[in-house]
Amino acid sequence: MTQRVNIIKHVSQMILSLGVKSVRMDDVAGELGMSKRTLYEMFGDKEELLYESLAYLIDERCRDLSQKTKDCENMFEVLLISVHETCGNGFSSEMERRLTHNLKKFYPAVYDRIRCRHSQKGVENLKYALDKCNEDGLLDPNADIELMAQMFLLTVGNFLTDSNITLPENVSREEAFAVMAINFLRGMASVKGLQVIDQTLARQSHSKCRVQKESSEN
Incomplete structure (x- = not known):
């Protein structure tokens, strides 16, 4: 699993447990043991990170359904x-x-x-x-x-x-x-x-x- 995918998976779970408004870049970086600068370099801004994490959740549901x-x-x-x-x-x-x-x-x-x-x-x-x-x-x-x-x-x-x-x-x-x-x-x-x-x-x-x-x- 790449670092990018790992971040997206982590944030997708944060979204489910906390909601989109409570997801903070500082918290994401801290929980994953990385610098906030690296996070911004990878995703640009919080909105892009939210988008990719939500897209991951949707695709994950589709994968689960395909399996069933x-x-x-x-x-x-x-x-x-x-x-x-x-x-x-x-x-x-x-x-x-x-x-x-x-x-x-x-x-x-x-x-x-x-x-x-x-x-x-x-x-x-x-x-x-x-x-x-x-x-x-x-x-x-x-x-x-x-x-x-x-x-x-x-x-x-x-x-x-x-x-x-x-x-x-x-x-x-x-x-x-x-x-x-x-x-x-x-x-x-x-x-x-x-x-x-x-x-x-x-x-x-x-x-x-x-x-x-x-x-x-x-």
């Missing part, structure tokens, strides 16, 4: 497991909404860069997955894949980060997100695709019930 979906038989299954993992990990947790709020308020340039990067990679990844679904006959041949991918991610992005959205009583953001995502996939699916969706959801439900049963017995 490596044995999937088709891309619909990958997408549905992605939805399941997102909801299970509390993607729209209060901590992440606060992080987004503070980043936008105190470091708007970093916020814009991260949002742009995340949106671009999100569209690319979702379009790739949907193209694979289309090749496997899982999508309606008339579906506009690129447009649907862009619209879905735009809607989801606003939904997960907007704290002013009011949901029905006893409905979490994760539950609402799952419904949105599954309905999005159903709306684009062919008859074969709908069967794959139903089979995957049934397996997830069975697995969830089994885990809950084992947990109650222990």
Whole structure:
């Protein structure tokens, strides 16, 4: 691991535990046993360090998800497991909404860069997955894949980060997100695709019930 990557990993954990506003270059240099001058020579300023550390966190989440979906038989299954993992990990947790709020308020340039990067990679990844679904006959041949991918991610992005959205009583953001995502996939699916969706959801439900049963017995 290079020194640069080690610094980025360290700062990414500081961001998660302290928040972006509390990350100080003096503290980073002190904790890593290096001079502040060297830190500035490597990254230029705090905003660049924050950007690269946040980008690392996003990429790390993607790598973890890729590992969990490596044995999937088709891309619909990958997408549905992605939805399941997102909801299970509390993607729209209060901590992440606060992080987004503070980043936008105190470091708007970093916020814009991260949002742009995340949106671009999100569209690319979702379009790739949907193209694979289309090749496997899982999508309606008339579906506009690129447009649907862009619209879905735009809607989801606003939904997960907007704290002013009011949901029905006893409905979490994760539950609402799952419904949105599954309905999005159903709306684009062919008859074969709908069967794959139903089979995957049934397996997830069975697995969830089994885990809950084992947990109650222990």
